[in-house]
Amino acid sequence: MSQSPIKSELVHTESGYVIHRNGDPYFIKGAGGSSNMALLAQSGGNSIRTWGTNNAKAILDEAHKHGLTVMLGLRIGHERHGFDYNDEAAVAKQKEWVKTQILAFKDHPALLAWGIGNEVDLFYTNTKVWYAVQDIAAMIKVLDPNHLITTVTAGMDKTKLDLILERVPDIDYLSINIYGGLETLPNALLEMGYSGPYVVTEWGPTGHWQVPKTDWGVPIEQTSTQKAQSYRERYAAGVLAAPGRALGSYAFLWGQKQETTPTWYGVFTEAGYPNEVVDSLHYNWQGSWPASRAPYIKSFTLNNKVALDNIHVKQGDTIDVDLHVGTHQADGYTIRWEVLPESTDIKSGGDPESRPKPVQGLIVSDDNKGTMRFTVPSTPGGYRLFAYVLGGSGKIANANIPFYVD
Secondary structure (H helix, E strand, O other), X not given: OOOOOOOEEEEEEOOEEEEEEOOEEEOEEEEEOOOOHHHHHHOOOOEEEOOOOOXXXXXXXXXXXOOOEEEEEEOOOOHHHOOOOOOHHHHHHHHHHHHHHHHHHOOOOOEEEEEEXXXXXXXXXXXXXXXXXXXXXXXXXXXOOOOEXXXXXXXXXXXXXXXXXXXXXXXXXXXXXOEOEHHHHHHHHHHOOOOOOEEEEEOOOOOOOOOOEOOOOOEOOOOHHHHHHXXXXXXXXXXXXXXXXXXXXEEOOOOOOOEOEOOOOOOEOOOOOEEHHHHHHHHHHHOOOOOOOOXXXXXXXXXXXXXXXXXXXXXXXXXXXXXXXXXXXXXXXXXEEEEEEOOOOOOOOOOOOOOOOOOOOOEEEEOOOOEEEEEOOOOOEEEEEEEEEEEOOOOEEEEEEEEEEO
């Protein structure tokens, strides 16, 4: 069955920039990731983002079925992974491979935009990468005149902005990944001298590199309740507050992954339950809350101390846990506890990490309402206690507190 592309283009109007898809204005209400597209559409989302073309046909088909568009990522080499942009043969070979991907997917009706690379600027020194990105962008313009073209950066600064504007003229707009700091992005871009269009292609909780740390050096994660508030505030300030410049966004991550912890970025648990952030995204995209909402965390302490209190304990001690939960509807909840050793497999830029194995058999008593007592693990080192609160809504609130066994 042959498919016909649906044209997307950037239009400059008196009130600024806007994407047109099939001739109509189109504001991206998107999320990164391709799981549970039915819930994304139901929540008011209209687009997903991928980081590569793995399984692209199935993802495009599934998106189309749910009325969603796709920003399809084109993986290109990273200097931090050993790719050398001085190696002309390797660069030419990469471009040839990208060409095969463009030809394979350019006519799919769900396609919205091509994303050339993801954070190729992270820890880079060789700015020749931008010439390679431009070479690919120029090629796509010829092969596929029907879709938007962009490249995705890790944050933005004046030096990088100037390089991209000078060396990559064939992209339609900037795509920026930014976590804590999204609130000030619209103004920061103006201060850098850029009043053009942008999409925020990854945003969400405060990044693990941006939060306070314990005295043994591990980052303190926001609770799902704090994250849910962040997602509302950051979207309002970093996306909605820049009409005519911000073309929309892709929240991170519509899925689950181990990155510092198993809960830091994903809006689902490993078992597939949506957390409070999904309700916030529903609110962002539709201006109203879903009928049935996740529970929320009011307070969480270990031995009457909070995560910021640098909790040190001794082997063989018992720890008293108090978790206070709130609900939006009277549908009850159940609590699951998990103690994980602190992850030692820490990477950068979202590279794959392995999940620590839970320590079993520590719980001494549990009233299933939030009061629990457990024994300190016998091996010294850093740990976290995770709480997962599953509401009758089928949605979750979660939190963790780091502690150190001396």
